Amino acid sequence: GAVVSQHPSWVICKSGTSVKIECRSLDFQATTMFWYRQFPKQSLMLMATSNEGSKATYEQGVEKDKFLINHASLTLSTLTVTSAHPEDSSFYICSARGGSYGDTEAFFGQGTRLTVV
Amino acid sequence: GQNIDQPTEMTATEGAIVQINCTYQTSGFNGLFWYQQHAGEAPTFLSYNVLDGLEEKGRFSSFLSRSKGYSYLLLKELQMKDSASYLCAVMDSNYQLIWGAGTKLIIKP
Numbered sequence: 594g595a596v597v598s599q600h601p602s603w604v605i606c607k608s609g610t611s612v613k614i615e616c617r618s619l620d621f622q623a624t625t626m627f628w629y630r631q632f633p634k635q636s637l638m639l640m641a642t643s644n645e646g647s648k649a650t651y652e653q654g655v656e657k658d659k660f661l662i663n664h665a666s667l668t669l670s671t672l673t674v675t676s677a678h679p680e681d682s683s684f685y686i687c688s689a690r691g692g693s694y695g696d697t698e699a700f701f702g703q704g705t706r707l708t709v710v
Numbered sequence: 711g712q713n714i715d716q717p718t719e720m721t722a723t724e725g726a727i728v729q730i731n732c733t734y735q736t737s738g739f740n741g742l743f744w745y746q747q748h749a750g751e752a753p754t755f756l757s758y759n760v761l762d763g764l765e766e767k768g769r770f771s772s773f774l775s776r777s778k779g780y781s782y783l784l785l786k787e788l789q790m791k792d793s794a795s796y797l798c799a800v801m802d803s804n805y806q807l808i809w810g811a812g813t814k815l816i817i818k819p
Contacts (some may be wrong), residue, residue: 636797
């Protein structure tokens with residue numbers, strides 16, 4: 594299957610600072626990338642969907658100005674958590690689909706565990 | 711509304727067989743996925759069903775009945791490493807994945 598690399602794997606930041614998480618598709622062109630958040634013992638919650646070159650579509654209840662998503666190229670999407678607070682501590686996961694793999698299967702990055710102190 | 715139901719937790723014995731059920735109600739259907747997720751890790755793909763019937767892949771099999779809105783994941787010859795959460799997800803008419811809450815599978819020796 595395809596490879597999606599997410600970086601960093603974990604990050605600890607101070608409250609009020611911003612954190613950027615990168616998601617790269619290494620061997621295919623990802624026309625669509627998804628960003629999820631997962632709290633302990635809960636399922637994945639879709640935050641936003643981004644298509645290359647256009648603005649991300651955010652799910653209801655997700656603050657656009659707090660979670661900035663950029664999908665500037667077919668292989669890279671970034672999620673920036675601005676002015677992070679302890680309640681933003683969570684496991685953030687990206688997934689990507691497209692290219693020769695079509696529009697059905699999505700491939701996941703390794704996830705980023707964010708802890709805000 | 712859209713809804714995916716699966717049991718919260720199941721327990722099985724090493725070497726045995728376990729079936730994890732998933733029922734769904736979604737706006738359209740473009741396939742059903744099963745993912746395995748170990749604690750602290752991202753999900754990994756197990757199977758994809760878009761037509762009715764059974765898909766077998768090694769120790770894992772997945773079944774789909776579109777008319778019943780029902781799927782199951784069958785795990786045979788259980789190993790301790792199979793202890794994980796199993797997520798059922800349905801792709802709706804907009805090609806968006808609707809996720810179930812996951813079933814935590816506990817394997818006992």
